[in-house]
Amino acid sequence: MNFTNFGRYLLLLRAVFRKPEKLKIYIREMVKQMNYIGVGSLGLISIISTFIGAVMTLQIAFQLVSDFIPKTIIGSVNRDSTILELSPTISAIVLAGKIGSAISSEIGTMRVTEQIDALEIMGINAPGYLILPKIIAGITMVPLLVIVSMFLSITGGYIGGTLSGAVSPAEYIQGITTDFNPYTIVVALVKAFVFGFVITSVPAYEGFYVKGGAVEVSQASTRAVVVSCITILACDYIVTQLLL
Amino acid sequence: MIEIRDINKSFDENQVLKGISSKFESGVTNLIIGGSGSGKTTLLKCMVGLHQPDSGSVLYDDRDFTPMDFQERIEIRKEIGMLFQGSALFDSLTVEENIMFPLNMFTQQTHAEKLDRVNFCLERVNLEGKNKLFPAELSGGMKKRVGIARAIAMNPKYLFCDEPNSGLDPKTSIVIDELIKEITEEYNTTTIVVTHDMNSVMGIGDYILFLYEGKKFWEGSNKEIAHTDIQELNDFVFASRFMKAAKAKF
Numbered sequence: 258m259n260f261t262n263f264g265r266y267l268l269l270l271r272a273v274f275r276k277p278e279k280l281k282i283y284i285r286e287m288v289k290q291m292n293y294i295g296v297g298s299l300g301l302i303s304i305i306s307t308f309i310g311a312v313m314t315l316q317i318a319f320q321l322v323s324d325f326i327p328k329t330i331i332g333s334v335n336r337d338s339t340i341l342e343l344s345p346t347i348s349a350i351v352l353a354g355k356i357g358s359a360i361s362s363e364i365g366t367m368r369v370t371e372q373i374d375a376l377e378i379m380g381i382n383a384p385g386y387l388i389l390p391k392i393i394a395g396i397t398m399v400p401l402l403v404i405v406s407m408f409l410s411i412t413g414g415y416i417g418g419t420l421s422g423a424v425s426p427a428e429y430i431q432g433i434t435t436d437f438n439p440y441t442i443v444v445a446l447v448k449a450f451v452f453g454f455v456i457t458s459v460p461a462y463e464g465f466y467v468k469g470g471a472v473e474v475s476q477a478s479t480r481a482v483v484v485s486c487i488t489i490l491a492c493d494y495i496v497t498q499l500l501l
Numbered sequence: 502m503i504e505i506r507d508i509n510k511s512f513d514e515n516q517v518l519k520g521i522s523s524k525f526e527s528g529v530t531n532l533i534i535g536g537s538g539s540g541k542t543t544l545l546k547c548m549v550g551l552h553q554p555d556s557g558s559v560l561y562d563d564r565d566f567t568p569m570d571f572q573e574r575i576e577i578r579k580e581i582g583m584l585f586q587g588s589a590l591f592d593s594l595t596v597e598e599n600i601m602f603p604l605n606m607f608t609q610q611t612h613a614e615k616l617d618r619v620n621f622c623l624e625r626v627n628l629e630g631k632n633k634l635f636p637a638e639l640s641g642g643m644k645k646r647v648g649i650a651r652a653i654a655m656n657p658k659y660l661f662c663d664e665p666n667s668g669l670d671p672k673t674s675i676v677i678d679e680l681i682k683e684i685t686e687e688y689n690t691t692t693i694v695v696t697h698d699m700n701s702v703m704g705i706g707d708y709i710l711f712l713y714e715g716k717k718f719w720e721g722s723n724k725e726i727a728h729t730d731i732q733e734l735n736d737f738v739f740a741s742r743f744m745k746a747a748k749a750k751f
Contacts, residue, residue, distance in 0.1 A: 275571075278606050371589040378549050378661075379603050380578030382571070 266462045272384040273392065273458075287390035294356055294391075294457075295398030301355065302348055302402050303409050309343055310335065310410035311417025318423035331424045332432020335414040340441045341501075344406040346493050349452035352399065353485035357460035360391055361481035364464030365474035373465070388461040392454060399453030400446050407445065444500045451492045459485045502526055503659060503691050508547055508557035510540075517543045518554070519715045527658075527691040530682050530705045534697060535712035536737055541695045544712065545663055548693070549581060550574055561659065579607055582652030582690075584662040584681075588644040590636040590651070596623070597632035600651045607655065622650035626680060642673035646680070653684060660685065662694040666701060674698060678705045697737075699744060702726065711737070 277283040317331045364387055367373050376383040411433060418424040424432075460481035467477045503525045510518040517540045525531040533541045546552040548559050550566060559566045561577050569577070590599050597619050604615045623629055626646040636644060645665060652660060662681060666674035682705045685692040694701065702709060706723035713733045721729070726738060739745050 282605055366592075370587055370592075371585045372591055374551055375583065375585060375589040375591075377551065378578060378581055378583045379606065380575040380581075381606055 262462075265466065266458075269384055269388075269462055269465060270458065272382060273388045273461075275382050275385050277385055277389070278381055283386070283390055286386070287393050290390045290394035291398050294352075294394045295401060298352055298355060298398075298402060299405065301351065302406050305347065305351055306344065306406040306409040307413035307416070309347060310339060310413025310415075313338060313343065313410070314414035314418035314429075315421055315423055318418065318421075328424050328428040329432035329435060331418065332414070332429040333435055334432075336411055336433045336437070337441060339410040339414070340407050340445050341497075342493075344410055345403050345445050345448040345452060346489065348403050348406045349399065349449070349456060349489045350486055352402070352452075353456050353460075353489060354482050356395075357456055357481050357485045358478045360457060361460035361464040361478040362474055364388075364461055365467035365477045366464075368465060368467045369470055369474060384465065388458065388465070391457045391461060395453035395457035396450050397453070399456065400449040403445060403449035407442075444496070447500060448493060448496050451496055452489050455488045455492060456485055459488055502562055503548065503693065504560040504563075505544075505548065506558045506560070508544065508559070509555045510543055510547055510552060511555055517715050518547065520557070521712070521715075521717045522557075523710050523717065523720060525691055525693050526708065528686060528689045529692075529707035530685050531691070531693045531708045531710070532702060532706045533693065533695045533710045533712065534702060534706075534737070535718075536697065539712040540715040541697075541712050542663060545661060545693065545695050549583060549661055550578070579655060580658040582655065582657035582660045584645065584648045584652050584660075584665055586664040586667055588636070588648040590644060590647055592636055594635075595632065596628070596634050596636070596639070596647050596650075599636070599647060600654050602651070603655050618654060619650075622654050623647075625653065625684070626650045641668050642670075642676070645669065645673075645677050649677070649680060649684070653688070656688065658690060660690045660692040662692070662696075664695055664697070666696060666698040671700065674700060675704065681705065699738060699741075702738065713737075 313335050314331060317334050321330060367387070373383045373387070376386060415426065415429050418429050419426050463477045463481035463484065467473050504523070506522050508518050508521045509516070521544060533544060535541045543552060547554045554567060557567070561580070564577060566574065566577055591602065594602065597616075600619045600622055601615050604610060604618060608615070610618070619632065620629070623631060626649050628643060628646055628650065631639075631643070636647070639647065660681070665677050665681065669677065678701050681692060681694060684690065694705070696702065703723050706726070709721060709723060709726060710717060711719040711734050719729060719731055719734050726734070729735065
């Protein structure tokens with residue numbers, strides 16, 4: 258995003274947060290988006306998190322082969338990596354692909370088929386009506402998905418570790434419960450909140466200013482995913498730097 | 502009545518509208534015609550606020566629309582209905598929900614009252630019973646009629662139509678034209694139609710504004726258009742052999 262785009266993005270956000278014309282309709286739209294973003298992504302996040310947890314356990318076990326390192330470390334390293342980085346960031350990048358491209362192409366198609374013009378002529382604040390419910394759904398559902406992801410990733414680590422014999426169930430459980438710092442959950446949720454905002458607002462911006470036709474809509478969709486992913490990684494660094 | 506005064510609009514170095522002024526009366530069908538790239542859609546978009554003119558003003562019954570901000574424009578926009586070239590129906594909503602949309606947003610009516618209004622509008626455009634269909638299930642002509650039904654749902658004082666006949670067969674075009682004319686006369690709306698369809702010009706053009714290269718070139722009625730000797734207008738209106746032959750009979 259260059260400076261002009263960033264400026265237009267901020268102006269769009271200002272329009273997004275104008276007072277809604279009718280709160281009831283916005284809430285209805287928000288619930289629809291929460292269902293799409295949250296419930297609709299649950300399966301994908303569950304599968305990815307479980308496998309990542311299992312693979313992480315195996316790789317940590319592979320790297321920590323030493324008589325001086327207790328095997329309980331496998332559980333605690335897996336837990337901290339999952340909570341602080343893997344669950345929020347991997348979930349966000351996967352969701353940027355799934356939800357970001359959908360948001361960008363939906364709004365972009367509405368732009369090129371004059372549906373956004375129709376909203377504006379009716380006197381409706383199109384950025385607010387189209388984008389605000391998505392942003393609120395994003396910042397509420399992505400943290401919930403990340404919580405599910407954390408749980409499943411740690412559970413996946415348990416399953417993967419015990420099935421392969423890399424770590425015993427008792428050692429793994431002892432590992433994940435030893436020296437647990439609840440603050441890591443706070444950091445993860447702050448990240449998830451920020452990522453939820455990025456995943457919904459950046460693609461909405463890309464879609465909202467599309468000009469042209471089908472080709473431009475698909476290009477905007479691709480750009481939305483790429484810019485979202487880069488922004489997620491940049492925000493990940495900034496939040497980590499600020500909170501840890 | 503809508504009045505435009507000295508409207509200018511440029512995109513980068515390209516000046517699309519050059520000092521256009523005109524008055525569009527209520528209760529008559531006002532047409533803006535011109536060749537491709539003459540600036541008619543840009544003028545329409547300047548009038549409804551989708552483009553901001555570089556200079557000039559648009560007055561809705563003496564209320565200057567141009568300097569207003571988004572909030573101030575809302576009151577006037579509630580009085581505007583617009584039919585888009587591609588109908589611009591919301592894909593994810595049914596016909597009923599599309600027409601009900603502005604009512605949901607801006608009125609405090611009960612669901613039964615809104616449904617009555619939807620059914621009345623659908624009846625008005627001869628689409629009774631099509632409430633539950635989605636836009637993808639409609640033909641081009643039906644989409645235009647649903648677009649008209651949505652445009653009149655709020656009882657607009659001003660009705661704008663951007664190329665209402667594009668992509669339609671001649672018979673359906675006439676149905677749409679007649680519908681626009683009937684609604685204009687019935688509700689005394691100020692109706693402005695952008696078109697390059699000669700059947701519309703001859704059929705419903707109570708007042709015609711001809712644009713050429715971004716300038717107002719001629720204005721008059723469909724009765725007067727056949728008797729002008731302006732070369733650019735004649736080249737546009739009587740471009741086809743059929744129209745040339747028809748002109749000879751006038």
